[in-house]
Amino acid sequence: MDVTEPVTLKTLAGELGLNVSTVSRVINAEPGTEAKWASPATIRRIQELAHERGYARNPHAASLRTSRSDLVGVIVPRLQDYVLATIYEGIDAAAEASGRVTVVANSLDDPARQRLRTESLLARRVDGLIFGDAHQDSPYLDELAARGVPLTLVSRRRAGHVSVTCDDIAGGRLAATHLVSTGRRRFAVIAGARYASTTLDRVGGFLAVLAEHGIGESEVDLHYTGFDAPAGQRAIADILGTDTRPEAVFAVNDFAAIGAIGALQKRGISVPDDIAVVGYNDTPIAQAVNLTTVRSPMIEMGRLGFDKLLALIDKEAVDSERLTPEFVVRSTA
């Protein structure tokens, strides 16, 4: 089975008594402009035969000729992370809409792996790259930009690059404002990794509001761990190990928050009566477990990140963007 010869432009042209160039032009013309290339009758014949034979352009041949692949690479820390998976979904939706295809790879937030997978994608001749794993302390992105590789950042930002992020400073402020206004004065923060702008900005915004209420950074119990549930559990173990117990915990990630809640409940500590917990991102799990959290527009970040990359590839001028977060009060704070 499947002995059918692949149908190429030559097949169609031969069958129609035309030259491949004519067929190519008609098929590739943007809708409405076919008339520039052939007579109405010919156009119909070409389109009908192409459809009947199920012609599909060979993208490798086209890419070879044009040196554009219509492929964009996406590097994320990890697709297992719901947040990044969702952002990727936004990217992919935008890509699909523009007729392009995305290729995604996990960097595990490891600079060596980030470099490895990126180079592998570049070897595949992607037209541009979207990074969801930008580190504050890594020069690799700068190096890429200097090489002339079009790239944008999502989720995390970094000076000197086009990025689409949540306004995480504002998000951190929302969390702090709520907790302060409900009377808490002693705080712990479950922060992610220091190399992520999300961590820095969310914590920064949070602390700024506390400072405005006379609570200094030294009074706040800061724990830099990770972005997943186990990290939240570990952080709680640490936090409860100190002598002063906080009245509220701000986790910069819903999963860490849920891990924290699990750890608190296991110890018989009531949420929010004993300790309030606020998460970040508003994932479905947050909704399911009634977690108070900060909603970030993940899909939108992906979409915009892709659109801006396209603009960059087309040599247009592009600015970064910070999307507005929203506070959603549920029952944990």
Add this chain to the structure above:
Amino acid sequence: MDVTEPVTLKTLAGELGLNVSTVSRVINAEPGTEAKWASPATIRRIQELAHERGYARNPHAASLRTSRSDLVGVIVPRLQDYVLATIYEGIDAAAEASGRVTVVANSLDDPARQRLRTESLLARRVDGLIFGDAHQDSPYLDELAARGVPLTLVSRRRAGHVSVTCDDIAGGRLAATHLVSTGRRRFAVIAGARYASTTLDRVGGFLAVLAEHGIGESEVDLHYTGFDAPAGQRAIADILGTDTRPEAVFAVNDFAAIGAIGALQKRGISVPDDIAVVGYNDTPIAQAVNLTTVRSPMIEMGRLGFDKLLALIDKEAVDSERLTPEFVVRSTA
């Protein structure tokens, strides 16, 4: 910037005074067999210059010539689903190890979208496909196989196709055996979609054990919903709407289980004292919230699914495989 001419075989050959064919053969020879193609001195010269100039094969040109892309397509219901994201991670790891690249797309379990995205990947000339979203009632996969497209299934199985799954019947049995042995007699099941073999097998195994203990299917409160947390919440609303309250709930998915637990707790029902809950897959969240669950080897499923696809592409004979699940007792049952 980036005005550097791309370095091709011709560049290298010209610089070395050789023919492109020689350079190509040496560079593409599997390690150790270069000696077949050139003198030791020439081999060294080629390899050194290639490395120095940073030569990278143009995959489009190569694919055009060989009509193999070294690309494999992956179709999943949704990458946002941790389970599928993890399986994909296994696939991608295996692909990376074999020097291939994966392209993934979400079908949202919608047959029309599955078809659409698959055809789009085929148009990109993938060498084969891995499906994580096989439906029991859709003939599309059969049609593809008949067209001669190499494909394997992961997570879900379907008669007539090579698949790598968890032994879900055994998994369902594990859950039931535990619940029965701890004295429960009245059950509800939060099942996923009927078109998924995972649902069918897990529920089937569960019910089989109950039957062996004299509990008929008609006595069990079965709810076919979805695989996520909101589905678990909805199911609980339904389940508690009936007059007899179950002593245990088996959810065929951890996220549904967590949604269920959230819904139960909101109603002041204690888990596991009033109602026990068992999930499926053993995701990190399950561990974080102390959910009793059935562990399924997700990464391994992905790896094997890819390896088997490779074998299929190479026209080797391949058999399906069912991986053994493991019961992990925590504090919800």
Add this chain to the structure above:
DNA sequence: ACGTATGCCGCAAACGTTTGTGTGCTGATG
């Protein structure tokens, strides 16, 4: 009637590989 514009289409080169076939050479063999 003559030049010019326009509509419709063909020619051919090029993109960078891979790979079947060929060729001159060296050294060993009968």
Add this chain to the structure above:
DNA sequence: CATCAGCACACAAACGTTTGCGGCATACGT
């Protein structure tokens, strides 16, 4: 000494597109 078997490489075609450059009609303007 003629032959022959490698060895180390070169030649050239082909994969399927895209695209600059024409060419030949027919229609149009003056």
